[in-house]
Amino acid sequence: MKESILELKNISKVFGDVTVIKNVNLEIKKGEFVTFLGPSGCGKTTLLRMIAGFYNIDKGDIFLQGKKIDNVPPHKRNTPMVFQEYALFPHMNVYENISYGLKLQKVNKQEEKKRVEKVLELMQLVNLEDRYPNQMSGGQQQRVAIARALVMNPDVLLLDEPLSNLDAKLRESVRVELRMIQQKLGINMIYVTHDQQEALSMSDKIVVLNKGEIHQYGTPREIYFKPKTKFVADFIGTTNFINETVKNVSGNKVLIEYSDSKLYVETDKKVNVGDSVYISMRPESVFITKEKQEDTLSIKGDIKYSMFLGEKVRYFINDKLGKEWIVDHFNSGMDILEGQVFINVDKSMAHLIVDK
Structure with a gap:
């Protein structure tokens, strides 16, 4: 010590x-x-x-x-x-x-x-x-x-x-x-x-x-x-937020619903059903697919803009509720994506914030 x-x-x-x-x-x-x-x-x-x-x-x-x-x-x-x-x-x-x-x-x-x-x-x-x-x-x-x-x-x-x-x-x-x-x-x-x-x-x-x-x-x-x-x-870096109420609490897992999708977030914070919470998801913790994914938050969206940043491509995507998501894909030489995609959250990297 x-x-x-x-x-x-x-x-x-x-x-x-x-x-x-x-x-x-x-x-x-x-x-x-x-x-x-x-x-x-x-x-x-x-x-x-x-x-x-x-x-x-x-x-x-x-x-x-x-x-x-x-x-x-x-x-x-x-x-x-x-x-x-x-x-x-x-x-x-x-x-x-x-x-x-x-x-x-x-x-x-x-x-x-x-x-x-x-x-x-x-x-x-x-x-x-x-x-x-x-x-x-x-x-x-x-x-x-x-x-x-x-x-x-x-x-x-x-x-x-x-x-x-x-x-x-x-x-x-x-x-x-x-x-x-x-x-x-x-x-x-x-x-x-x-x-x-x-x-x-x-x-x-x-x-x-x-x-x-x-x-x-x-x-x-x-x-x-x-x-x-x-x-x-x-303030630190870039992040995606959703602000929703807690639907269910089971041990250290908290259920959040957004759009037509569900997300279980693990937390050490004390929260109750009905509490308003923020979920913070860094751009590198979100990934894009052409098909809906199971067992995670998976939301349909449209790519509005992409930005080539050398080691990564940054996508700006609007979901059907009008929210803009920022997603970073590390550049592997593949073609830049366009059109309709699914925004998926790595639930192990989603972070719950209780901010009164």
């Missing part, structure tokens, strides 16, 4: 008349890469800045390695932050930027040199230490910003959308490097993003936020395949 490195206990933040963080409770274990994910204005950056000490807490407590840090100033928390804008000193070269925090801490020259050289190698910046920020690419500048934080041997490294200014290809390569560095060093990182792919591909755990509240905290697979709320299912 990993020990906790960071605990947020019932914390809230108010700006004027608006509560932007509402009674948040969170425990992060040692060595975890945790991402705060949510739409613009959900409170993810505010929460990160509260951990850093840039914003005061209006309610609740923050504990770092078991010690309460509510009133500890940012520079004494050992939780450095990497910003979206890099925030490098333009009049300092790479070495001077990276060593700046060590100089403030009055680390001796020998130790400073040793630690700076270590992060230069780690961040692939060897032989660039004499360059100034205006002589470097955006990717190199971001590496310097990360190196400047890592050289402090942080308890928790905070990253506020650090890759958003990079182009798509460079962003992908840097996030792979960042994750590998985190795993190699075994340090804690808390990463803020609105990019779902970034969160799913990098994280040990994801915190999904909306309107200042945590909707779900779990592994990427839990967040994607077993969303706890309709918001999480809808």
